[in-house]
Amino acid sequence: MPRAGNIWRPEGMLRKSLMVNELWDEMPEACANDPGRRPRQCFRRGQSLPTFSAMIGTDPDELGAHVSVRGGVQHAPARAGDVDAVVLQLFTKQPSRWAEPTIDDSTADAFREAVEQFGIRVAGAHDSYLINLSSPDRRLWRMSQRSFEAELRRCAQLDLDFLVTHPGNATDGDYQAGLERNAVGVTESLQAVEGSTRVLLELTAGSGTSVGATFDNLRTIIEAVPYELRSRIGVCLDTCHAYSAGYDLVDDYDGVWSAFDRVLGLDRLGLIHMNDSKHPFGSNKDRHETIGEGTLGLEPFRRIMLDDRLRSVPKVIETPKGDEEAAADRANLETLRDLRSGKSPTGSMTP
Secondary structure, three states: OOOHHHEOOOOOOOOHHHHHOHHHHHOOHHHHOOHHHOOHHHHHOOOOOOOOOOOOOOOOOOEEEEOOOOOOHHHHHHHHHHOOOOEEEEOOOOOOOOOOOOOOHHHHHHHHHHHHHOOOOEEEEEOOOOOOOOOOEHHHHHHHHHHHHHHHHHHHHOOOOEEEEOOOEOOOOOHHHHHHHHHHHHHHHHHHOOOOOEEEEEOOOOOOOEOOOOHHHHHHHHHHOOHHHHHHEEEEEEHHHHHHHOOOOOOOHHHHHHHHHHHOOHHHEEEEEEOEEOOOOOOOOOOEEOOOOOOOOOHHHHHHHHOHHHOOOOEEEOOOOOOOHHHHHHHHHHHHHHHHHOEOOOOOEOO
16 A cells, blocks of 8 residues: 555546546537537547458458567567467566566567568557556556556557557555546657557456456546547457456347447457456456366357457457467467357367
């Protein structure tokens, strides 16, 4: 718990009154002059996240994996190619350390050449687990913001398409202030780093004091970012996190996606993390499991793979790898492809 004197709340950021009044000053004239459009249409109008459909075809498909950068980031595309994937996610640094590595030009060039060589169509990163842009502690918040900005700079240097980030923890229990602080951190970083990399806010499982476990939380963060920057922000939905947070992809699949579209808009969806869960529905626990071997089972993944609305959305597995990383990734990706083609994971056709 931070010391009372060290707790801060950003001034001039999101308040309930801002959501219904002052933010309209930043909106396009068509929205500001049409009260009938508030707030749903104006939140989305002109703010949709560009899809990857131009980069994603039907062969190869939109599936990928989080791959190791052992030996350097330039080796990541080859590892994606080894599991028959043209989509990859990686870490640009050790995720459990504050040290910020630099990527020299030769390494960045080698990475881009490998992307071309192995036919990678979408490449992105996940930020450090230490970053907490919702922290009430001024020092930790500033360390987090600087680290996130450094993450974004490395992404720009590598020409990465996206940077996934967890919204963090409001350790003082003031979740609204935590959401505001997160928006300030994202805003400062986007203002400092130009480029095409999109920040994807990841839905969390809702454990402890974490924020970002509801679609409304994610919308609150996005709405608190200046209008001109919002086109650089999207959402990553993790199936394990969603199920643990209370979004029932097993028994209410259509309801979950209807809620997502109503609150955020499907055009904000930039990435899906395809992970089964070791824990039951609503547990608020984040433990990934092999596709089909957890509490979600195969059916939600079959429906996602067959959902035309989600066809062009990149999908990355973060499933357990065991001792044979490539073999585990290939098996999980094959399971997903079998579900799309009508085969069971054992290779026989489903009825």
